[in-house]
Amino acid sequence: xxxxxxxxxxxxxxxxxxxxxxxxxxxxxxxxxxxxxxxxxxxxxxxxxxxxxxxxxxxxxxxxxxxxxxxxxxxxxxxxxxxxxxxxxxxxxxxxxxxxxxxxxxxxxxxxxxxxxxxxxxxxxxxxxxxxxxxxxxxxxxxxxxxxxxxxxxxxxxxxxxxxxxxxxxxxxxxxxxxxxxxxxxxxxxxxxxxxxx
Amino acid sequence: xxxxxxxxxxxxxxxxxxxxxxxxxxxxxxxxxxxxxxxxxxxxxxxxxxxxxxxxxxxxxxxxxxxxxxxxxxxxxxxxxxxxxxxxxxxxxxxxxxxxxxxxxxxxxxxxxxxxxxxxxxxxxxxxxxxxxxxxxxxxxxxxxxxxxxxxxxxxxxxxxxxxxxxxxxxxxxxxxxxxxxxxxxxxxxxxxxxxxxxxxxxxxxxxxxxxxxxxxxxxxxxxxxxxxxxxxxxxxxxxxxxxxxxxxxxxxxxxxxxxxxxxxxxxxxxxxxxxxxxxxxxxxxxxxxxxxxxxxxxxxxxxxxxxxxxxxxxxxxxxxxxxxxxxxxxxxxxxxxxxxxxxxxxxxxxxxxxxxxxxxxxxxxxxxxxxxxxxxxxxxxxxxxxxxxxxxxxxxxxxxxxxxxxxxxxxxxxxxxxxxxxxxxxxxxxxxxxxxxxxxxxxxxxxxxxxxxxxxxxxxxxxxxxxxxxxxxxxxxxxxxxxxxxxxxxxxxxxxxxxxxxxxxxxxxxxxxxxxxxxxxxxxxxxxx
Numbered sequence: 001x002x003x004x005x006x007x008x009x010x011x012x013x014x015x016x017x018x019x020x021x022x023x024x025x026x027x028x029x030x031x032x033x034x035x036x037x038x039x040x041x042x043x044x045x046x047x048x049x050x051x052x053x054x055x056x057x058x059x060x061x062x063x064x065x066x067x068x069x070x071x072x073x074x075x076x077x078x079x080x081x082x083x084x085x086x087x088x089x090x091x092x093x094x095x096x097x098x099x100x101x102x103x104x105x106x107x108x109x110x111x112x113x114x115x116x117x118x119x120x121x122x123x124x125x126x127x128x129x130x131x132x133x134x135x136x137x138x139x140x141x142x143x144x145x146x147x148x149x150x151x152x153x154x155x156x157x158x159x160x161x162x163x164x165x166x167x168x169x170x171x172x173x174x175x176x177x178x179x180x181x182x183x184x185x186x187x188x189x190x191x192x193x194x195x196x197x198x
Numbered sequence: 199x200x201x202x203x204x205x206x207x208x209x210x211x212x213x214x215x216x217x218x219x220x221x222x223x224x225x226x227x228x229x230x231x232x233x234x235x236x237x238x239x240x241x242x243x244x245x246x247x248x249x250x251x252x253x254x255x256x257x258x259x260x261x262x263x264x265x266x267x268x269x270x271x272x273x274x275x276x277x278x279x280x281x282x283x284x285x286x287x288x289x290x291x292x293x294x295x296x297x298x299x300x301x302x303x304x305x306x307x308x309x310x311x312x313x314x315x316x317x318x319x320x321x322x323x324x325x326x327x328x329x330x331x332x333x334x335x336x337x338x339x340x341x342x343x344x345x346x347x348x349x350x351x352x353x354x355x356x357x358x359x360x361x362x363x364x365x366x367x368x369x370x371x372x373x374x375x376x377x378x379x380x381x382x383x384x385x386x387x388x389x390x391x392x393x394x395x396x397x398x399x400x401x402x403x404x405x406x407x408x409x410x411x412x413x414x415x416x417x418x419x420x421x422x423x424x425x426x427x428x429x430x431x432x433x434x435x436x437x438x439x440x441x442x443x444x445x446x447x448x449x450x451x452x453x454x455x456x457x458x459x460x461x462x463x464x465x466x467x468x469x470x471x472x473x474x475x476x477x478x479x480x481x482x483x484x485x486x487x488x489x490x491x492x493x494x495x496x497x498x499x500x501x502x503x504x505x506x507x508x509x510x511x512x513x514x515x516x517x518x519x520x521x522x523x524x525x526x527x528x529x530x531x532x533x534x535x536x537x538x539x540x541x542x543x544x545x546x547x548x549x550x551x552x553x554x555x556x557x558x559x560x561x562x563x564x565x566x567x568x569x570x571x572x573x574x575x576x577x578x579x580x581x582x583x584x585x586x587x588x589x590x591x592x593x594x595x596x597x598x599x600x601x602x603x604x605x606x607x608x609x610x611x612x613x614x615x616x617x618x619x620x621x622x623x624x625x626x627x628x629x630x631x632x633x634x635x636x637x638x639x640x641x642x643x644x645x646x647x648x649x650x651x652x653x654x655x656x657x658x659x660x661x662x663x664x665x666x667x668x669x670x671x672x673x674x675x676x677x678x679x680x681x682x683x684x685x686x687x688x689x690x691x692x693x694x695x696x697x698x699x700x701x702x703x704x705x706x707x708x709x710x711x712x713x714x715x716x717x718x719x720x721x722x723x724x725x726x727x728x
Contacts, residue, residue, distance in 0.1 A: 006382055009307045012381060012382070013307065013308060013374055013378045016408055017374060019408060019409065020370050020408055020409070020411070020412045023412035023413060024412035024413075024416045025416070026412070026413070026416075027413045027415075027416035027420075027446055028416055031431055031446075034442055035431075039437070116427040116428055116429045117426075117427045117428040122428070122436070129430050129436050130430055130431065130436070130437050130438065133429035134431075136429070137420070137429055
């Protein structure tokens with residue numbers, strides 16, 4: 001049997017998949033908009049509870065990781081295999097830093113009893129409950145995507161190393177990179193909505 | 199290549215034998231059939247559950263199942279029929295089997311992803327069905343999972359909801375696959391406006407699958423999070439909003455109706471010109487009306503919620519858009535009828551089912567308009583009238599179109615014919631039974647019979663009994679049809695039994711593994727009968 005190979009088709013497919021991911025989060029942004037409109041004062045106050053410093057740090061880390069993915073694509077296109085692997089590795093380290101910061105943030109909130117379904121949470125005003133529920137749900141789903149993205153990039157890195165992704169054939173790397181940019185993009189929206197609008 | 203031509207796709211040439219050869223096959227034709235077999239099983243289960251409800255409703259009062267059981271039965275009937283039968287429906291079965299043939303391709307763009315979608319489909323269906331046997335009993339929310347009841351009931355809602363989520367994922371991947379296939383894999387010379395109309399309708403469908411399904415995906419995840427973590431988005435006791443759930447649910451679930459019906463319309467558009475031996479009337483109007491339905495259909499969701507509490511402005515806007523979406527549907531009906539005009543019509547089983555589709559779809563569509571107008575909807579909202587309306591669309595429309603497609607492409611699928619006379623008898627039973635089953639429910643609904651009730655007032659007895667009798671006539675028709683098709687008694691099918699002009703009829707029945715020996719070069723329109 002002949003092997004079909006269609007790079008443009010593969011990229012088109014990836015873009016369509018990215019549309020679906022954006023719409024998946026779109027549903028959450030809709031809930032956020034409705035709730036923010038209804039409880040604007042409480043949302044405003046609750047946002048002060050989030051640590052804008054960690055949020056900003058994570059934003060910088062993610063932006064850096066997107067840049068290194070893009071650099072890895074260019075490196076592989078030029079046939080510089082070692083650089084390609086190294087840039088993906090930096091990206092994965094950034095993902096680790098992001099997750100560690102999130103662990104600190106979530107861990108702190110959970111340790112003081114602030115999480116969906118906790119007794120403390122149920123006793124709060126409606127706007128606070130919904131803000132923190134949205135915070136956990138949105139950042140949680142984002143983290144899940146970040147983990148999936150990290151797994152994809154790990155596979156990509158191994159494939160660059162063993163040479164199945166190379167200067168002549170790098171669609172998987174490009175698509176993995178696209179997915180990573182999506183993870184970044186969603187964070188770019190989550191960050192101001194949750195941390196900055198106070 | 200030379201070897202591949204001599205073997206049909208039904209014969210095993212690969213590494214595995216028997217059922218494994220099917221379960222590991224990435225051939226779009228085999229995957230189409232695997233969808234069909236699974237779907238037939240779910241369909242029969244759904245039908246039997248429906249008949250169970252009709253038995254219970256044969257007389258007023260409780261007959262042999264309790265009210266709680268009845269709630270469980272109509273819920274799982276809805277979940278099975280909507281999520282595992284009609285939503286994947288024609289797109290998964292005939293989109294897979296026929297679409298690559300119709301556009302002159304060797305396969306879909308991502309064959310392995312296609313097989314993965316099938317496994318997701320089976321997995322999702324299994325999870326949804328497991329809700330019946332695990333946890334605190336079968337879910338009793340109806341297939342709509344309306345909050346806040348769906349977050350309060352003690353029944354096993356999470357499994358059903360998660361099953362629907364996985365099925366949605368499968369649907370997204372199929373849609374994605376089809377969009378890329380249609381963009382990239384059309385035969386040389388086949389421009390978009392030289393493409394047959396079934397692929398056109400699948401293209402519009404695929405965009406809805408891709409753009410609408412994620413919304414219900416996230417909504418269902420929120421329902422699970424409500425139940426497990428009490429996030430409160432839809433829970434009024436935590437400040438959430440149940441109406442918001444309804445909006446999010448219908449933002450997907452109304453376009454889902456077009457996911458079901460657009461491929462059905464596409465199939466009818468293939469069948470009518472073939473059996474009228476006439477060029478399809480208004481090719482471009484039919485092609486573009488599919489896109490128009492997909493586009494406008496995205497903005498009509500809140501017509502399910504006229505009585506839920508919305509501003510007057512929102513209500514009339516949604517009503518107006520609902521009326522607008524009827525226009526492209528009507529364009530198609532007029533085009534089908536005009537295609538038949540002065541044609542040399544051969545009344546064979548696929549054509550009969552297609553004709554049945556047009557009649558039932560028109561009744562379903564027109565009653566949809568009386569539901570879409572604000573004042574009448576208040577009267578018939580949540581009555582048997584709604585039940586009758588959507589069954590005319592999803593069973594009378596999608597179901598009959600599915601059977602039309604099955605009788606149309608059956609010779610190509612198996613290289614065998616079936617008994618025409620028995621197929622016609624089956625059609626008559628089904629058509630009569632269907633109308634006896636659902637038409638009385640329009641009347642009952644207008645008289646005030648609510649939907650989803652397991653009991654009724656004595657004055658509704660006659661209507662309910664006619665309906666139940668119709669249900670069993672329909673069942674007899676379905677059995678005759680399936681026995682006729684799968685008793686394997688028909689003679690060998692020629693390559694082109696109906697005299698069709700589209701590409702699938704230019705290759706052997708059943709097709710070889712790689713479909714086309716040499717990719718066809720397209721120089722003209724698909725329906726060239728003159």
